[in-house]
Amino acid sequence: MLGVLFQVKFQGNGASPFEKHDAIISSFVIVLSIYVGTIILGKKFEMKTIEPIRLLSGAMAPILLLLILVPIFGWLLLVLWMFFAATMGWDYLQQLYQKLFCEASDRPPNLPEEGSQELPV
Secondary structure (H helix, E strand, C coil), X not given: CHHHHHHHHCCCCCCCXXXXXXXXXXXXXXXXXXXXXXXXHHHHHCCCCXXXXXXXXXXXXXXXXXXXXXXXXXXXXXXXXXXXXXHHHHHHHHHHHHHHXXXXXXXXXXXXXCCCCCCCC
16 A cells, blocks of 8 residues: 555656665665565574564564655654564563573572562572
8 A cells, every 4th residue: 555655656756766765765675675584484484583573674664665655654653663662672681581591590580570670680
């Protein structure tokens, strides 16, 4: 759907979107390649650990197109995407900490409770 709107927006203009928005289009191609690559790797090797990368890159691709079509809405979604990515990254780091340090040493995790301001020891 966004591809059709994208073509309509640049139909009458003499400038190509690659000329006007080179960085955004290049980022879109990279993000789309990462998304397709994670799908292929996930199916071929049955890897569940790359699903957050697939989710984040899949959400980023249409946001980058919206940055070109409707810049204000695109920037708003980009800020929300960055907040969501930071939240997912924090949760993933906590899980990684628990897996690497707690399961490896066979001791119970010493993670802080929800809402606590303590850092894990």
